[in-house]
Amino acid sequence: MASIVLYLNNSAKDITFPLLEDRFQFLNPNTSSDSLFSSLAGTVRILLCVANSPVNSETLDKYPSLECVVGSTTGLNHIDLAECRRRGIRVTNAGDAFADDAADYAVGLLIETLRRISAADRFVRAGSWAVKGQFPLSYKVWGKRVGIAGMGSIGRRISKRLQAFGCSIAYNSRKPKANISFPFYASVQELASNVDILVVCCALTNETRHIINRDVMKALGKEGIIVNIGRGSLIDEKEMVKLLVKGEIGGAGLDVFENEPVVPRELHALDNVVLSPHRGGAVPESLLRLQEIMIANIEAFFANKPLLSEIELESLSWILS
Amino acid sequence: MRSSSFFHRRRRKFSSPQGRNQNLHRALRILSVVSPKLMENKGVLMTCPMSSYLEEQLQKRFRLLKLWDSQMKADFLKQNSQLISAVVGNTVLGADSELIDSLPNLEIVSSYSVGLDKIDLVKCKERGIRVTNTPDVLTDDVADLAIGLALATLRKISVADGFLRNGLWKNSDFGLTTKFSGKSVGIIGLGRIGSAIAKRAKAFGCPIGYHSRSRKPNANYKYYSSVIDLAANCQILVVACALTDETRHIVNREVIDALGPKGILINIGRGPHVDEPELVSALVEGRLGGAGLDVYENEPEIPEKLFQLQNVVLLSHVGSDTVETCKAMADLVLANLEAHFLGKPLLTPVV
Numbered sequence: 176m177a178s179i180v181l182y183l184n185n186s187a188k189d190i191t192f193p194l195l196e197d198r199f200q201f202l203n204p205n206t207s208s209d210s211l212f213s214s215l216a217g218t219v220r221i222l223l224c225v226a227n228s229p230v231n232s233e234t235l236d237k238y239p240s241l242e243c244v245v246g247s248t249t250g251l252n253h254i255d256l257a258e259c260r261r262r263g264i265r266v267t268n269a270g271d272a273f274a275d276d277a278a279d280y281a282v283g284l285l286i287e288t289l290r291r292i293s294a295a296d297r298f299v300r301a302g303s304w305a306v307k308g309q310f311p312l313s314y315k316v317w318g319k320r321v322g323i324a325g326m327g328s329i330g331r332r333i334s335k336r337l338q339a340f341g342c343s344i345a346y347n348s349r350k351p352k353a354n355i356s357f358p359f360y361a362s363v364q365e366l367a368s369n370v371d372i373l374v375v376c377c378a379l380t381n382e383t384r385h386i387i388n389r390d391v392m393k394a395l396g397k398e399g400i401i402v403n404i405g406r407g408s409l410i411d412e413k414e415m416v417k418l419l420v421k422g423e424i425g426g427a428g429l430d431v432f433e434n435e436p437v438v439p440r441e442l443h444a445l446d447n448v449v450l451s452p453h454r455g456g457a458v459p460e461s462l463l464r465l466q467e468i469m470i471a472n473i474e475a476f477f478a479n480k481p482l483l484s485e486i487e488l489e490s491l492s493w494i495l496s
Numbered sequence: 497m498r499s500s501s502f503f504h505r506r507r508r509k510f511s512s513p514q515g516r517n518q519n520l521h522r523a524l525r526i527l528s529v530v531s532p533k534l535m536e537n538k539g540v541l542m543t544c545p546m547s548s549y550l551e552e553q554l555q556k557r558f559r560l561l562k563l564w565d566s567q568m569k570a571d572f573l574k575q576n577s578q579l580i581s582a583v584v585g586n587t588v589l590g591a592d593s594e595l596i597d598s599l600p601n602l603e604i605v606s607s608y609s610v611g612l613d614k615i616d617l618v619k620c621k622e623r624g625i626r627v628t629n630t631p632d633v634l635t636d637d638v639a640d641l642a643i644g645l646a647l648a649t650l651r652k653i654s655v656a657d658g659f660l661r662n663g664l665w666k667n668s669d670f671g672l673t674t675k676f677s678g679k680s681v682g683i684i685g686l687g688r689i690g691s692a693i694a695k696r697a698k699a700f701g702c703p704i705g706y707h708s709r710s711r712k713p714n715a716n717y718k719y720y721s722s723v724i725d726l727a728a729n730c731q732i733l734v735v736a737c738a739l740t741d742e743t744r745h746i747v748n749r750e751v752i753d754a755l756g757p758k759g760i761l762i763n764i765g766r767g768p769h770v771d772e773p774e775l776v777s778a779l780v781e782g783r784l785g786g787a788g789l790d791v792y793e794n795e796p797e798i799p800e801k802l803f804q805l806q807n808v809v810l811l812s813h814v815g816s817d818t819v820e821t822c823k824a825m826a827d828l829v830l831a832n833l834e835a836h837f838l839g840k841p842l843l844t845p846v847v
Contacts, residue, residue, distance in 0.1 A: 280647075283644065290640065292645070299798060339695055438660050449653065
């Protein structure tokens with residue numbers, strides 16, 4: 176008999192996981208019959224959290240036998256990890272399913288922003304080349320100094336790629352990473368003062384909300400570029416928009432926003448900004464890999480084996496209280 | 497004890513971006529030493545607007561004549577032909593046979609480009625006219641852009657940007673795009689630019705193949721003796737060779753068919769490298785997966801059918817159009833001219 180997995184999708188996303196549907200029996204509060212649901216809600220042990228569906232105390236109260244939450248994203252800011260830890264509930268994320276593609280996308284956004292690729296493509300499609308002459312000069316990528324805020328699996332992959340573009344790498348993280356030889360800066364502001372490009376790819380937590388604030392962006396400077404493929408709330412968006420409009424930072428490549436899908440209107444007119452609808456990891460191969468990882472986590476759970484991509488809640492200092 | 501950083505610094509001198517741009521540094525040294533007034537009677541003809549910085553500097557150091565100042569170019573040339581010792585051209589307007597013939601005192605053509613397809617090199621050789629270009633200083637910009645174009649095309653970054661600017665995200669999802677990491681990359685022409693592209697693509701885990709006139713002994717990539725074989729065995733085909741009679745339309749219908757409906761073409765070489773009507777019909781019919789184009793057969797004209805396509809990224813020959821590189825190219829043009837007039841060795845001679 177197939178194992179029962181609670182399938183929770185309260186996000187705006189219409190995603191399916193066909194490989195999991197074949198293997199497990201999903202208990203879906205939105206579609207299961209009332210009688211089936213009420214008979215199993217009290218005993219279901221594992222929850223599949225789709226996209227950024229919130230998992231909080233209220234959710235956990237409804238399913239008192241839950242022992243594990245399987246996330247389908249890299250970032251878990253929509254899951255109350257402190258509450259999970261308190262209840263002894265284990266949590267897994269998407270592991271490295273999206274890491275390569277997110278890193279590719281960060282580099283793509285960086286090049287697009289500096290070299291004005293989207294703006295130049297718009298210029299050409301508007302028929303402006305023949306009429307207005309050459310598109311204005313853009314800015315060199317090679318050799319720029321890059322600061323990575325968050326040196327996890329995505330940050331490492333971004334570093335490797337950018338080194339091939341002659342970029343020097345420095346980083347900020349909660350603490351220095353043992354096997355990383357790039358210069359470490361204890362504060363993001365200090366990091367920003369010493370780089371040309373700031374790539375934001377850390378987890379969103381209570382500590383990192385608005386970690387990129389006005390002071391950090393001023394430290395980055397008039398020619399500095401921000402690339403954000405983490406979460407919108409890592410940056411004080413209102414301040415960033417003001418600084419971009421005034422020309423006090425050089426540009427931005429943004430895959431995420433504070434209130435998706437809302438994008439500040441002021442950014443629409445700027446050629447030194449590239450806007451993207453949270454697609455950093457969205458390729459077919461990564462969704463396949465995601466399903467493999469989720470299947471592995473669920474099967475390991477039922478077999479009482481170590482989970483593949485478990486988040487060590489004990490080691491997250493910001494949730495210990 | 498010498499610290500390891502000492503050796504690191506020495507190695508950096510030759511392998512760092514600074515080390516590789518030795519010519520640029522020689523250029524800057526020459527320019528800083530030579531008094532601008534020394535050559536103010538030397539007539540230099542600039543063929544078209546290409547860099548306001550270069551124009552300014554040429555004006556300061558030489559007697560600058562601008563071909564576009566006059567509507568009647570032939571008359572302008574007749575009136576000034578005796579004065580002109582040097583021509584500064586670019587990828588739009590170089591020094592063709594007719595121009596060279598009209599300038600009896602021409603000594604040097606200093607091109608604001610690395611490509612030489614707009615210069616009659618044979619004629620220059622015959623007449624003993626020196627020719628210089630701007631290699632190396634623009635290699636990185638062009639290679640950066642090639643990868644940027646591949647990412648933009650596969651991951652639809654420019655399309656997504658338009659999606660948001662048109663307010664479409666509120667009501668619909670953007671959908672999936674195509675992975676870049678690990679895709680096989682085929683490079684036509686493994687010169688400075690081709691090698692720089694290969695180095696970057698490797699960092700994304702892309703296996704590299706190439707086609708060149710001959711196998712490169714130091715290249716650690718798979719060699720294909722025919723472009724069709726290269727196209728059949730890669731998912732991203734990049735054109736990075738020089739434009740010559742042999743390489744005109746090197747990407748033709750057969751090559752495009754071999755690349756196929758999942759393949760993408762990146763052209764940062766010259767428009768005539770690709771049979772453009774064939775490219776357009778392959779894209780429109782779905783026989784080719786996509787294209788990232790910086791160059792076209794008849795710039796600035798671009799086939800309008802391409803404007804409707806979302807699997808194409810279109811740029812306006814901006815390969816080396818960065819503030820930093822344009823200044824470096826201009827400095828190299830100036831330094832070559834000054835070296836010539838001072839009887840010193842040219843920095844980047846071609847002829």
